[in-house]
Amino acid sequence: MTELAIKVGVIADQTGPLSAMGIANANVARMVTSDINSRGGLLDRKVELCLEDGATIDSVAEAKATKLVQYDKVDVIFGGIFSSTRQAIKSAAVVKGRKLYIYPEQYEGQECDPLIFCTGPVPAQQVDPLVPWLMQHTGAKKFYLPSADYIWPRVMNRKVREIVTANGGTIVGEEYFPLDHADYGATIEKIMSSGTEIVFNMTVPPGVVPFLEQLHDAGFTKAGGKIVCTYFDENLLGLLPAAHVEGIYGCLDYYQTVDDGFSRSLLAQYNARHPGAEQFTGGSGCSGLYRGIKLWEAAVKEAGSLRQEDVIAALDHAKIAEGPGGGAEMVPGQHHVRMNMYIAQATNGSFRIVKALGAIDPDERMLPAGQGAMAPAI
Secondary structure, eight states: OEEEEEEEEEEEOOSSTTHHHHHHHHHHHHHHHHHHHHTTOBTTEEEEEEEEEOTTOHHHHHHHHHHHHHTSOOSEEEEOSSHHHHHHHHIIIIIITOOOEEEOSOOOOOOOOTTEEEOSOOHHHHHHHHHHHHHHHHOOOEEEEEEESSHHHHHHHHHHHHHHHHTTOEEEEEEEEOTTOOOOHHHHHHHHHTTOOEEEOBOOTTTHHHHHHHHHHTTTTTTTOEEEOTTOOHHHHTTSOHHHHTTOEEEESOOTTOOOHHHHHHHHHHHHHSOSSOOOOSTTSHHHHHHHHHHHHHHHHHHTSOOHHHHHHHHTTOEESOOTTSOEEEOTTTOSEEEEEEEEEEETTEEEEEEEEEEEOOOOOOOSTTTSSOOOOO
16 A cells, blocks of 8 residues: 555543443444455555544534545544534534535435435434334324424424324424433423323434433333434443333334344444444444445546546445445435334343335435536535
């Protein structure tokens, strides 16, 4: 390999409330870049990982993105979990730095920029299939939406309301709280007294821990109530007593119980390299980060160079035959991924897949003509 390295910037929340998820993402970045280098690198050059801690603080993530662009001079940036963190990274890396940015987390959708690609699920892949299936499967019609107060829950809840009402259900309550809110007594009293059948949870760490504890203590699930949380994965199951999350439903692109050969071997590879509490999961963005790096690798190979507009043109239609949960491909012009999706339920501390949905389109907005496959030269 030649001496001049290709620099890949990754911002992962390795400290703060999302550290369990961020450390897992950092592990994935190390694993995938190491694998690329073990196979000869990329364009006959070594891939150098420039890994930064976003600390679960948006201003820190923004500063780290500025460092990666201005000082490390990376060729691409990955990272961010919260949507507010994506916006902070976008401000520094895309708006100011004009750098290619790949966001790996499931989110509310609607990101539409020539320099941004998203490799996690969006509402059309989570809410659209999950809510009708759940209503039919359980017979439930009354939903309550307790939520963290930022962009992801607010946009997702508009979609939940749309799909619930279209299927003959009702939203009996919708509330928003600071991310670290801890006392949900008044809300849970409303949930218990309103006849709520499904709590569609949009609270997030750290506030989700006391919310689910207090909901459990109130006897909601014992009385037959159902809990839904689209981002909940195996990492998060480990943060709470099993009883507090027993029966919770989710819808993601990957669970550890996905039964295909590549997914099993990938999980085994991760566990061998990174044993510990921080697991390879879908909701934490691990699957999206793996997918994102591999799609970017495929695009660079097709482009035959690191010229940003050429990489973007190739990434617009990039495909991988194998990945966590199955193969995946960019939908041309949308900068979002068609991927397999799964509905799962927490049972005895792990997720059991109850419905394999197959490949689902993201159904995101098309970029203006010519921008889906091209961006201004840098």
